[in-house]
Amino acid sequence: MQAIRSLVLVSGDAESKARGSLKVYEELQREIIKFGLQNEITVTMVEDVGRHDVLPLVIVYPEAVIYGPVTAADVPFLVEEHLYKGRIAAGLQASTKELSGRIAWLSARKGTLPAEQRIVLHRVGLIDPDSIEDYIAHDGYEALGKALNEMSPQEVIEEVISSGLKGRGGAGFPTGLKWKFVAQVDNYPKYIVCNADESEPGTFKDRVILEGDPHSMIESMAIAGYAVGADVGYIYIRGEYKLAQRRMAQAIEQARELGLLGEKIFGSNFNFDIHIHSGAGAYICGEETSLIESIEGKRGEPRSRPPYPTTHGLWDKPTVINNVETLANIPPIIHNGATWFRAFGPKSSPGTKVYTILGNVNVTGLIEVPMGITLREVVAIYARGMKNGKSLKLAQTGGSGGSIFPASLQDTPMDYDSYQRAGVSLGSGALLICNEDTCVVDLAKVLLNFFNQESCGKCTPCRVGVQRALQILTNFSEGTGQPNDIDALQKLSDNLIQLSNCGLGQTAAVPLRDMLNHFRAEVDAHVKLKVCPTGVCQMSGKHVWE
Amino acid sequence: MITNIKNGLDVSTVVQAAVSQHGATHEDLIPILLSVNEQLGYLPTEALSEISHSLRLAHSEIMAVASFYRMLSTEPRGKHVIQFCESAPCHVMGGRQVLRALQEELNLEPGQTSADGQWTLLEISCPGICGVGPVMMIDEDVYGNLVPERLSEILAKYRE
Numbered sequence: 258m259q260a261i262r263s264l265v266l267v268s269g270d271a272e273s274k275a276r277g278s279l280k281v282y283e284e285l286q287r288e289i290i291k292f293g294l295q296n297e298i299t300v301t302m303v304e305d306v307g308r309h310d311v312l313p314l315v316i317v318y319p320e321a322v323i324y325g326p327v328t329a330a331d332v333p334f335l336v337e338e339h340l341y342k343g344r345i346a347a348g349l350q351a352s353t354k355e356l357s358g359r360i361a362w363l364s365a366r367k368g369t370l371p372a373e374q375r376i377v378l379h380r381v382g383l384i385d386p387d388s389i390e391d392y393i394a395h396d397g398y399e400a401l402g403k404a405l406n407e408m409s410p411q412e413v414i415e416e417v418i419s420s421g422l423k424g425r426g427g428a429g430f431p432t433g434l435k436w437k438f439v440a441q442v443d444n445y446p447k448y449i450v451c452n453a454d455e456s457e458p459g460t461f462k463d464r465v466i467l468e469g470d471p472h473s474m475i476e477s478m479a480i481a482g483y484a485v486g487a488d489v490g491y492i493y494i495r496g497e498y499k500l501a502q503r504r505m506a507q508a509i510e511q512a513r514e515l516g517l518l519g520e521k522i523f524g525s526n527f528n529f530d531i532h533i534h535s536g537a538g539a540y541i542c543g544e545e546t547s548l549i550e551s552i553e554g555k556r557g558e559p560r561s562r563p564p565y566p567t568t569h570g571l572w573d574k575p576t577v578i579n580n581v582e583t584l585a586n587i588p589p590i591i592h593n594g595a596t597w598f599r600a601f602g603p604k605s606s607p608g609t610k611v612y613t614i615l616g617n618v619n620v621t622g623l624i625e626v627p628m629g630i631t632l633r634e635v636v637a638i639y640a641r642g643m644k645n646g647k648s649l650k651l652a653q654t655g656g657s658g659g660s661i662f663p664a665s666l667q668d669t670p671m672d673y674d675s676y677q678r679a680g681v682s683l684g685s686g687a688l689l690i691c692n693e694d695t696c697v698v699d700l701a702k703v704l705l706n707f708f709n710q711e712s713c714g715k716c717t718p719c720r721v722g723v724q725r726a727l728q729i730l731t732n733f734s735e736g737t738g739q740p741n742d743i744d745a746l747q748k749l750s751d752n753l754i755q756l757s758n759c760g761l762g763q764t765a766a767v768p769l770r771d772m773l774n775h776f777r778a779e780v781d782a783h784v785k786l787k788v789c790p791t792g793v794c795q796m797s798g799k800h801v802w803e
Numbered sequence: 804m805i806t807n808i809k810n811g812l813d814v815s816t817v818v819q820a821a822v823s824q825h826g827a828t829h830e831d832l833i834p835i836l837l838s839v840n841e842q843l844g845y846l847p848t849e850a851l852s853e854i855s856h857s858l859r860l861a862h863s864e865i866m867a868v869a870s871f872y873r874m875l876s877t878e879p880r881g882k883h884v885i886q887f888c889e890s891a892p893c894h895v896m897g898g899r900q901v902l903r904a905l906q907e908e909l910n911l912e913p914g915q916t917s918a919d920g921q922w923t924l925l926e927i928s929c930p931g932i933c934g935v936g937p938v939m940m941i942d943e944d945v946y947g948n949l950v951p952e953r954l955s956e957i958l959a960k961y962r963e
């Protein structure tokens with residue numbers, strides 16, 4: 258895909274199809290060719306764009322104009338007016354009232370920039386992170402006040418459950434349910450832990466939240482504490498994030514001075530305080546049980562689960578552990594209500610997701626968009642296309658549970674359920690976008706090298722399995738791989754998934770599995786022909802074989 | 804014995820200051836180790852013994868923790884520590900070529916310290932500044948958008 262001028266989406270859900278959206282799609286392609294625009298405009302069908310009263314819909318990006326309902330007969334006019342002459346096709350536009358789902362953010366567009374919907378990042382860059390007054394002036398601590406004064410702990414939990422919020426730390430576990438588990442246990446003290454150990458390669462969304470809006474963590478942790486009956490919170494911040502640690506420490510001081518932390522907050526009977534704990538450089542400490550060990554002052558080796566932290570967490574007490582981005586959703590949910598939140602993204606995974614866009618694209622950086630938009634949209638709209646007009650080969654979603662997936666999956670909506678159905682995962686929100694010059698064996702090697710360095714060494718399947726897999730991949734990349742190594746790699750990947758003690762080993766298997774599933778021919782070329790199709794691997798062993 | 808302790812600080816003074824700042828329970832061990840490591844440049848044996856004494860924890864326990872975390876070092880490190888990101892996003896942006904050039908320039912493998920005690924070269928996992936990859940850090944300074952040609956100019960700033 259080049260730096261295309263426009264991306265055109267046609268709604269392709271069952272109802273749209275019943276109303277003729279396939280015909281609209283075909284007609285669009287024909288008309289675009291008629292005007293000779295096929296190299297600068299991409300047309301694609303997408304499922305569930307989210308609005309059902311005006312189907313079928315046609316959406317033109319980057320202007321994000323929504324047309325609907327569109328019939329095949331409208332298409333020639335639409336193409337000539339909008340795509341050829343560059344002005345809005347009068348009379349065909351859908352009203353922007355009550356938008357929901359994937360297109361909900363379009364009405365928030367300002368100027369010519371592609372729209373984003375900011376829930377998690379809504380204060381970042383807008384307020385002075387060193388000023389609690391600024392935070393308060395932007396609705397800060399209102400949700401905490403509302404929770405303490407107007408809601409019972411059960412009501413807070415119910416609100417979070419009905420919002421459908423799922424954990425953004427990688428696993429996608431329903432947040433309200435986790436809170437409910439902890440609230441149910443009659444064992445005190447209880448703890449709230451904020452997981453700010455962000456070490457997933459390619460991910461820096463949590464750092465941006467901590468640095469740009471530190472008070473939102475205090476507010477959300479206090480709300481969590483009230484909901485489950487905890488009066489102490491720990492925020493475990495990655496050791497390298499010095500600025501985030503300083504800002505957080507200062508924010509905690511300011512909150513204590515104003516009585517927003519401490520005893521009898523907002524005149525209620527609720528007490529809460531927060532301690533910062535610094536990481537010391539270990540990826541595994543992002544795993545929740547390792548993180549707990551590390552706060553206790555030990556080596557960050559994962560515990561066996563069950564029991565889970567919800568019953569046996571920090572110092573064996575009931576503990577809520579949530580990711581920074583997850584927590585940042587809490588004050589807006591409490592403030593605006595679950596129904597408001599559910600208007601964003603698909604039904605099964607409401608809300609937004611923060612992504613870091615990286616790799617061979619024109620624009621890299623951080624975006625927050627509703628769950629369920631597709632990689633094609635991200636590349637075309639936010640990344641402004643592939644760099645140097647090269648084509649998309651694959652994307653790696655980064656971090657724990659991250660996948661390598663081929664360009665053929667770029668129209669899969671990016672939400673937890675759709676990705677799971679497609680056999681890939683969203684991971685931590687890093688989107689490493691790679692062009693045709695990327696060698697999948699080389700990429701898998703780099704990822705395995707990372708896991709090899711970061712395996713804590715406690716369990717054998719991970720410690721030895723990752724090492725062995727890295728060795729095999731290195732052989733592939735040097736032209737000394739043997740055909741039966743491919744089966745060995747498959748077996749190693751299965752063993753890692755089944756036998757590892759924690760998610761690190763399971764995650765390490767994912768690039769292996771994805772590489773073998775989606776890029777088998779390229780692997781075969783390395784092993785059987787001793788050729789790296791992209792020319793990235795040096796194949797120093799070639800002469801041995803020839 | 805080469806101690807290479809930064810600024811010629813007294814080990815005991817530094818340890819005691821860290822203990823009184825953070826506390827003397829097991830929970831305080833990692834913050835203490837981080838403070839001491841930062842001030843002395845690494846964790847010499849005397850420091851570990853003194854911490855073990857103050858916190859009433861076995862020396863082996865302290866060693867187990869000190870050897871686990873990447874930001875803690877029980878070996879003296881070079882005057883300048885270069886941390887090079889070898890994570891996938893930097894790699895895809897050309898990090899591999901830069902690392903190779905850096906190794907040649909310094910004549911060091913990742914993990915090694917130069918004989919003159921000037922440089923330590925480490926590979927780190929993603930420091931979260933991927934927007935400008937490939938990335939390296941020299942001490943506290945961050946360098947992004949690296950290409951091999953820029954290296955000697957950057958290193959010169961740290962050479963006396």
Ligand SMILES: Cc1cc2nc3c(=O)[nH]c(=O)nc-3n(C[C@H](O)[C@H](O)[C@H](O)COP(=O)(O)O)c2cc1C
Binds near residue numbers: 544759
């Ligand atoms: C190896 C490994 C590393 C992880 N690293 C992180 C991390 O850096 N940050 C994070 O929030 N969760 C991380 N997780 C996920 C946590 O274990 C846990 O699921 C998460 O903190 C729960 O919060 P959530 O429900 O809000 O997502 C990691 C998991 C594994 C297995």
